[in-house]
Amino acid sequence: MSAILTALPFPTRPWETAKAQFLEQLTPEEKQCFESATLENIFYQTSAAQKRHANGSNSWAMQERISSLVDAIEEYGKALDVYANAFPLVLSPLWGSIRVILKIAGETGRFQEKIVDMLASIGDALPRFQIYEILFRNHERLLKAISTAYLDVLRFCVKAKQFFGHGKKLPLPMSIGCRGLWKPFRQEFDKYMSDFRKHRKHVEKEASLAHMIESARRREIELANHALQKRNGMVNKRHRYMSLLQVVDYQSKQKTLANLRFQGTNTWLQASTPYMEWLNSPISTCLCCYGIPGSGKSVLASSVVDMLGQINEPSSILCYYYFDHADVRSLDMNYLLGSLIRQVLTNLPLTEFGDDSEIPMDDYASISLGEKLRLYVKLLRRFPQAFIVLDGLDELGHDCQVSTLDLIKSLVQERLPVVRLYVTCREGEHLVRKTLRSHNSFKLSSPQVSSDISLFIEGALDSAANHNPILSNLQLHKEVRDALLHGANGM
Numbered sequence: 044m045s046a047i048l049t050a051l052p053f054p055t056r057p058w059e060t061a062k063a064q065f066l067e068q069l070t071p072e073e074k075q076c077f078e079s080a081t082l083e084n085i086f087y088q089t090s091a092a093q094k095r096h097a098n099g100s101n102s103w104a105m106q107e108r109i110s111s112l113v114d115a116i117e118e119y120g121k122a123l124d125v126y127a128n129a130f131p132l133v134l135s136p137l138w139g140s141i142r143v144i145l146k147i148a149g150e151t152g153r154f155q156e157k158i159v160d161m162l163a164s165i166g167d168a169l170p171r172f173q174i175y176e177i178l179f180r181n182h183e184r185l186l187k188a189i190s191t192a193y194l195d196v197l198r199f200c201v202k203a204k205q206f207f208g209h210g211k212k213l214p215l216p217m218s219i220g221c222r223g224l225w226k227p228f229r230q231e232f233d234k235y236m237s238d239f240r241k242h243r244k245h246v247e248k249e250a251s252l253a254h255m256i257e258s259a260r261r262r263e264i265e266l267a268n269h270a271l272q273k274r275n276g277m278v279n280k281r282h283r284y285m286s287l288l289q290v291v292d293y294q295s296k297q298k299t300l301a302n303l304r305f306q307g308t309n310t311w312l313q314a315s316t317p318y319m320e321w322l323n324s325p326i327s328t329c330l331c332c333y334g335i336p337g338s339g340k341s342v343l344a345s346s347v348v349d350m351l352g353q354i355n356e357p358s359s360i361l362c363y364y365y366f367d368h369a370d371v372r373s374l375d376m377n378y379l380l381g382s383l384i385r386q387v388l389t390n391l392p393l394t395e396f397g398d399d400s401e402i403p404m405d406d407y408a409s410i411s412l413g414e415k416l417r418l419y420v421k422l423l424r425r426f427p428q429a430f431i432v433l434d435g436l437d438e439l440g441h442d443c444q445v446s447t448l449d450l451i452k453s454l455v456q457e458r459l460p461v462v463r464l465y466v467t468c469r470e471g472e473h474l475v476r477k478t479l480r481s482h483n484s485f486k487l488s489s490p491q492v493s494s495d496i497s498l499f500i501e502g503a504l505d506s507a508a509n510h511n512p513i514l515s516n517l518q519l520h521k522e523v524r525d526a527l528l529h530g531a532n533g534m
Contacts, residue, residue: 161236165196168243175250179257185249192242199235202228277396284396284404285388288381291373296365300345309339309346311494317485321463327455329464331479334487340467341365343487344434347465351430360426360460362386366435374439376446380415383431387422395425416450420457428461437469448478455482 172189179185312318321330334340348363362383367373388402395402403418410418423429431454439447454462468475470486 158232161199161232161239164239164243165200168192168246169196172246175246175253179250179253182249182253182256185246185253188242188246188249192239192246195235195239195242199232199239202231202235273397274393276398277393280396280400281388281391281393284402284407285385287404287407288385289372289375289377290382290385291364291370291378293364293382293386296367297345297348297363300342300365301349304342304346309343312343312346313350315485317483321465321483324463325461327457327460327462329451329455329466329479329482331475331482331484332465332467332487333470333476333484334467335470338487339492340487341434344432344465344467348432351432354430356428358426359428359430360387360390360423361430361432363432364434366433366438368438374443376412376443377415379447379450380412380419384415384419384422387419387425391422391425412446416453420453423454423457423460423462426460429463431462431464433464433466435468436466436475437472441474444472444474448475452478 172192175185175189317330321328332340332343344363344365348361351361354361363386364379364382365373366379372378402422407415407418433447433451436444436447451464451466454464466475466479
C-alpha cells in the first residue's frame with residue numbers, strides 16, 4: 044500500500060487504520076499472526092482457499108450438479124403442490140422431504156454464489172481504492188472512508204478463509220454440513236456484505252467529491268498560472284520601457300541629503316503660509332525657494348520630498364530631481380525627463396502595461412526632447428494630482444535652464460492633473476525669477492533657519508560633552524553656543 048500521510052487522528056494509512064482497528068479485537072496470540080499482514084496477502088489467501096475448497100469439496104461439486112435440477116423443479120413446484128394435495132397420504136411426505144432438501148440446496152447455492160460475488164467485488168474494489176489513495180492523498184474524508192471499507196474486507200476475508208479451511212474437513216453429508224457450518228456463517232457474511240456495499244458506495248461518493256475538488260483546484264491553478272504569466276509579461280514590459288530611459292540615481296541623492304538633515308529641523312516649513320497655500324491649491328501652481336549658497340535649499344527640498352511622500356494617496360504621484368554640477372549627467376535634459384518618466388512608470392498600476400497598453404515607449408530612443416516632454420505630461424494625466432520637486436535650477440547652463448523653465452510653464456498650465464511644483468534656486472538667477480515671478484516664493488533667511496541652526500548646535504555640543512567634560516560646564520556651554528550662532532549668521 045502507498046505510504047500516504049494525513050492529519051487524521053488515527054494511523055496514517057487507510058490499510059494500517061483498518062488493521063489497527065481489527066487488531067484491537069484479537070488476543071495477543073492472534074495479533075502475532077497479523078503483524079506483517081497486508082490487505083493483498085489476506086485477500087489472495089482467501090481467494091485461494093475458496094478455489095481449493097471448490098475444487099476439492101464434494102458438497103460444492105454436488106451443488107453445481109443439482110443446480111439445474113433445482114431450477115427445473117422450481118418451475119414445476121406449483122403443479123406438484125396440486126398433486127400432493129390430491130394424494131396427501133403418499134405424495135405429501137415425499138414432496139415435503141424433497142422441498143426441504145431443495146430449499147437447503149438452493150440456499151446453499153445462492154450462498155456460494157454470494158461468496159464468489161463478494162470476492163469478485165473485493166477484487167474489483169481494491170485496485171480502485173489504491174488508485175484513490177494515490178490520486179487524492181490529501182483528502183482525509185476519502186481516506187477515512189477507504190479505511191472503513193478495508194476493515195470490512197479484512198473481517199470478511201479472515202472469516203471466509205477460516206470457513207473454507209475447515210469446511211472441507213467435515214466428514215458429514217452436504218445437508219448436515221450446510222446446516223451446521225454455513226448457516227451461522229451466512230448471518231455474519233450477510234452483515235459483512237451489506238456493510239461492504241454501503242461503505243464502498245460511501246468511498247465512491249467521497250472519491251467523486253474529491254475528484255470535483257481536485258478539478259476545481261486544478262482549474263484554480265491554471266487560472267493562477269495564467270494570471271502569473273500575464274503579470275510577469277506586464278512586469279517585463281515595464282522593465283523594458285525603463286531600460287530605454289537615461290536616468291540618474293535620484294534615490295541615492297535623496298537619501299544622502301536626508302541623512303544630512305538634523306532631526307527636528309525644517310519643521311517650520313509645514314506651518315508657513317506659502318507652503319500651506321501651495322499644498323492646498325486647487326489648481327496647478329509653483330512654489331519657489333530662493334537662498335544664498337549653503338543656506339540649506341537642497342536639504343530643505345529633501346524634507347519636502349519626505350513630507351509629500353507621507354501623503355500616501357494612490358491618486359497622487361510624487362517625482363523629484365536634483366541638479367548637481369558634481370554629476371554632469373544630472374544637468375542634461377534627457378536625464379531629467381528620463382528620471383521623471385521612470386518615477387511615473389514605477390508608480391503606474393501593472394495593468395497599464397498589458398497587451399492593450401497605450402504607453403508609446405517603443406520608439407523612445409529616437410524621439411525629440413519636445414516629444415519626451417509631451418510623453419511625460421501624458422503619463423502624468425493618469426493621476427488626479429502630481430507633486431514635482433526640482434532642486435538647484437541655478438546649477439544648469441543657460442540652454443538647459445530655458446528648457447527646464449519651459450517644462451515648468453507647461454506643467455503649471457495643466458488642469459488635470461493638478462500639478463504642484465516646488466523648485467529651489469539661488470537668489471541671483473535673473474531668468475528664473477523673471478519666468479516664475481507670478482508664482483509664490485519665499486527666501487531662506489536668518490529668522491527662518493535660526494531655530495534649525497540652534498537645534499543643530501545644541502545637538503552637536505551635547506554629543507561633544509560626552510567626550511569632553513569641559514563642555515559640561517553650563518556657563519561655558521552657553522558661551523560656546525552663542526558664539527557659534529553668531530558666527531553662523533543664518534547659514
